[in-house]
Amino acid sequence: MMNTTTQAATRHRRGPLPADQLEAVDAQWRAANYLTAGQIYLMDNPLLAVPLDAEHIKPRLLGHWGTSPGLNFIYAHMNRAIIAHDLNVMYVIGPGHGGPAMFANTWLEGSYSEIRPDVPRDGQGMRKLFQEFSFPGGVPSHVAPQVPGSIHEGGELGYSLAHAYGAVLDNPDLIALCVVGDGEAETGPLAASWHANKFLSAATDGAVLPVLHLNGYKIANPTVLSRITEEELESLLRGYGYSPIYVTGHEPEDMHQQMAAALDRAVMEIRDFQVLSRCEDPVLHRAFWPLIVLRTPKGWTGPVTVDGYQVEGTWRSHQVPIANARENPSHRAQLAQWLQSYRPEELFDENGAPNELVTRLIPSGRKRMGSNPHANGGTLLKPLALPDPGTFGVVTGQPGAVDASPTRVLGRYLRELLIRNADSRNFRLFGPDETESNKLGDVYDVTDKQWSATILPTDQHLARDGRVLEVLSEHLCQGWLEGYLLTGRHGLFSCYEAFAHIVDSMVNQHAKWLKISRRLPWRRPIASLNYLLTSHVWRQDHNGFSHQDPGFIDNIANKRAEVARIYLPPDANTLLSVAAHCLASRDYINVIVAGKNYTPVWLNPEQAALHCARGADIFEWASSDAGAVPDVVLACAGDVPTIEVLATVSILRKHLPQLRVRVVNVVDLFRLQPDSQHPHGMSDVDYDTLFTADRPVIFAFHGYPALIHRLTYRRAGHANLHVRGYLEEGTTTTPFDMLVLNKMDRFQLVIDVLERTPGLLERAEAQTLREEMLRMHERHHDWIRAHGEDLPEVRDWRWEGDQTR
């Protein structure tokens, strides 16, 4: 084990702050602490101009105190360091309920009043700041879109460090100061994020400065990292690849000196390594980036004991330390004493504005962390130079004449996109080790996978600088991308469909962020969060049941209509069109589901563009209703269902040539919803025009059938709608067997048509066909068990274009 003197040596009992700076930093900290406590308790009398009375205290005390004094301490010290070293810093807050600290500091520095002129930097503004915190119609207790300087929603813990790393990618000048709470540090996503330093490029990216804030407690428990030995903690952080600097204690003056020294040292180490990495003969090894371990009491500077129980330094300070200040006079007196302990009269002038002592070490303009433009990424957003998807499309003489791998075709498009935007360095691909296997590998012609750990001569496409980030953590991929988008750049996350569920809760939080930020005029639109879900449920031949789950889109369908978009392009050209559309869009969550296997190209590029613009349309070349009312509608959404529906049409044409069949393909899933429910929704008239109001509709769907029902239940024709989709039946098997297992194979769809088209089964040829289809099921079962592959007539099936007219 390492020597504990290592730690002792990093502590600076006497530090770099001259008396005037010490006084100013302390004043800033006290002011922020005062404002934090004020937000939690007061609805009036913000400057304690008169003795504290019950009516000054909020009736419902919903704030949290415990984490904020530490956050305020870090903020004040970073302010000093920004000025001292002329830094460009944004502040990412991991700990939950850190909202009041950020409101306090951004109000002190003036950033808050600039976006909220109704909360000026004076006594009236302070009153409003206090009153609306954690109050109906007000602002939340966690950091959130409402907080200037934040790219982070602090309610669900675990994502701060990944966001911070995403933010500094391609921002070589930026430092993301990231406070990691010791509660949050127990989560899986945070635990995985420490290793993001194995991907960061010291030459072309900025730096993350993590501050692990060990205040020791969660809601009701100690934290793991505060209850292991110092040696273990040192080992762990070095094992994560950091060089820890310790700031430990509670006595303010000593702590100020320690913290100032720690930040000076961290900034120096960051700058030194960046200089070495950016010179003419750069070092290529990975840095041990600095990390600060700040060990303070929880609820530091708050009440030490309340009603005889220890509060400061325990979990009891997590929420509201003095519970009953409105009703209980002794509690109220203790609250007043606590507030006065910050000596507000030394901090605010007669108008309630922070005085020169407080603002002396606060930077100005865009150097203020609450006004850092990276934290309002939309203001920096530069549109991508998007190639025309049409020129990358596959030309097919007639529908289905040519096969292509949709994702491979997309890979060629992304290759060109990377070339065109190379200088802007504002687009990245993220994925869990699957870019190549998902057939997007053409991008490696023009870029590499960024990797700052060891590279061996046998490695391919690994480099210190590259546009692709791959790590086997969907959480980290998602967190990086979110951080990258929120700071004004663009990206795409390609993922196995089933494992997108791993980030369900992360996308929930991002959807909430978008919903709120869209309503804040000062937050400018950001690039959409784009998912490419591939290696999907129907083509997990070798991975089997564990990899078969199309339910991610069900979760997305619960999000607000203004942010959620789902696309199921049926072939390569439609995938291109959809992808280009998504990459140009703003403030959405776009989910694209597309396969990587070679499948027929149904539409030429210009047809594909038109089809995607319509979102859902009749495949006239596959329909036999000649514009009249059909006997039956065969609808499809998804690449595999589209093939199966067209194969169904082939069979029907051969055996029942008089049957009028219409084929409708849906690319943009929300077209199915009424226009009253979703901006992409169709009117009832349009819906009935496509699907009819009274004919049977057999719908072959990529995902769980219930999703189609929930989107269409208000439609006139819903009672006639029969949906086939994934029934949670799966195993390691052939592609066609998957369809048979889930009753969405062509033979079953023919049977569905026969059984659901009124009167059809009364015809002898229909009865014969039904028997033939049942025989085909038997033949399939026998064949697959004997040969381990699909029936030759299924494998070799092709759409016969000459039959179409």
Added chain:
Amino acid sequence: MMNTTTQAATRHRRGPLPADQLEAVDAQWRAANYLTAGQIYLMDNPLLAVPLDAEHIKPRLLGHWGTSPGLNFIYAHMNRAIIAHDLNVMYVIGPGHGGPAMFANTWLEGSYSEIRPDVPRDGQGMRKLFQEFSFPGGVPSHVAPQVPGSIHEGGELGYSLAHAYGAVLDNPDLIALCVVGDGEAETGPLAASWHANKFLSAATDGAVLPVLHLNGYKIANPTVLSRITEEELESLLRGYGYSPIYVTGHEPEDMHQQMAAALDRAVMEIRDFQVLSRCEDPVLHRAFWPLIVLRTPKGWTGPVTVDGYQVEGTWRSHQVPIANARENPSHRAQLAQWLQSYRPEELFDENGAPNELVTRLIPSGRKRMGSNPHANGGTLLKPLALPDPGTFGVVTGQPGAVDASPTRVLGRYLRELLIRNADSRNFRLFGPDETESNKLGDVYDVTDKQWSATILPTDQHLARDGRVLEVLSEHLCQGWLEGYLLTGRHGLFSCYEAFAHIVDSMVNQHAKWLKISRRLPWRRPIASLNYLLTSHVWRQDHNGFSHQDPGFIDNIANKRAEVARIYLPPDANTLLSVAAHCLASRDYINVIVAGKNYTPVWLNPEQAALHCARGADIFEWASSDAGAVPDVVLACAGDVPTIEVLATVSILRKHLPQLRVRVVNVVDLFRLQPDSQHPHGMSDVDYDTLFTADRPVIFAFHGYPALIHRLTYRRAGHANLHVRGYLEEGTTTTPFDMLVLNKMDRFQLVIDVLERTPGLLERAEAQTLREEMLRMHERHHDWIRAHGEDLPEVRDWRWEGDQTR
């Protein structure tokens, strides 16, 4: 940094194996490697009795080779150690595509043929073993329920270590040998799981022996942990609290000696610490449990190069090293050479059974890892001694006369349950730091939170041994519980409703496990996975929007009907009844959603039991249809919606006393589905009896409205169904304002009744009431902005029982 001699000292170049044991372990390993390669390639000629021909080779090569030789190596060595030290060991396999290794080893030891008599331990059996691997209708490539000895579905990476820790809880004699792949180690859940050692009790739990298998590569990339320095890795693992033992190399004899020494040392360290912890004067400090770092080439012993490319020791060995053995004669020759390199003639007798050399160091009976009873937990399952929920219920004179916190009442029940099952040590509570705040704290009267890190005098309810496990990682809570259940015990996971989404993908995999295992007669039923989702969407007063998401149940509704159950008890007594039912059930995923706030008790205990048995029923005491056909049905599911519907009824009674209203409450959500779709589903007749086929139904629902529509779209009355629920509108606000924001408040529900009951608005008093309701909305808005709390008439509202008849 630590000295690298630390590592060198842990390597044993000369080791403990005498020549005969060395020979036997190597033979076992070669046999398993042969069987693994055979599974991937061969459909016939399993013993190479004739020259390898194209027809012997599978047409679709879907297996994966890379990880298996390492897994086989560990298996063979653990077999030796089990015999040498008389151990009780189960094998948890983290790496993906580890299936063939487990099939090979369990076939060699005879466990596989015992559960699959159609795959005997001879040449015919070997042929079948090979043929059905990763073959339609066969067995999967990942470890899965079909694999004897496995409690782990290996397809989605990240959960092995949490499962292993869950398995050894309360099994003091058990060692869970857990192989962690270096790919899997990059995931968040795995990264968090290392810290599970801060919770393990050396006195009363078993031990986990992790083997970190650094084979260096994922699908297409190197792994992070294989590309950091040895010093960093040592630091990291010590920082996680382990004492690493290194086994590094590729030369078999040397590696055998290293591995045997490493296992002997690990077993000794485990036993020594367990003895020290279990003696009369036990040590109380936490152990640095041993951990083995096995660094081998990926695809070890496989083809070194293929077509001029290096394969062994690179990512190219991940899947099928020789791609085209069926068509390409030189590939086929290389495959034959590879298979022959294991010298099968030295390993299998003329009948194809493994010979004495191979089986010499394989344990027998239940000592075989494929036959360890813990890995088929249903065989060990002892039912819980369940208290009668009725005796813990709250007696309420008439509906709503008494208030109770449902979870607090449940806490008292769980307290008694813990007492009754204390000796069995087979029930645990899991949660992310919320047991107390979710009001289940009465359990701390009789047990503690288990914690093996430092305990301070100020800590409450922390102890070395306790029935509650709390860590701020939903992943770890879920993984522990799954491991605990799969080894034959019982448990409950209480979680904030919104953050249950964090484990969406984990519950997906558990649902798949249950679906498969229910169809395997040798897998005995296990206790259900029980969730208590509390601190739910409607009562996140201080946490706000980030904590408001009721969508977990939407994901559960996509699971197979035979495993998914969702309950929304409206009060404390129904919660008790539902919880007791769930704790007695088997092989389900039960989701219970219930609030922690004080809310009215509507039903006496015996009424609650009857109501829950019915799952959905008329609240006759709240209805005014007197058994006749009502004018309107007010339906509700969830505690908050039930209150709101009853408040709506109060208003309607007062203002429109002639209106015949029926109140239907749904506890068991799947009652709404047709009986053809779910075993709990109602027949159409029963549904129409409750809800009518033609009257308007206003349904107030706890979650997203779409879920009710997808469950009921087949019902005759669906067109008349109007669902109110969560619309993704939220913020930090009061409980009633949340309802107003989402249009599910009583005033809105009254308006819904007025607008949707045919003819009603033609009556003057209805028009007056509608205006009054709109005024109440205005009054609410004004009041909340002025006072920050809800309208007094809403806050103080109570159901007036004397009005009910």
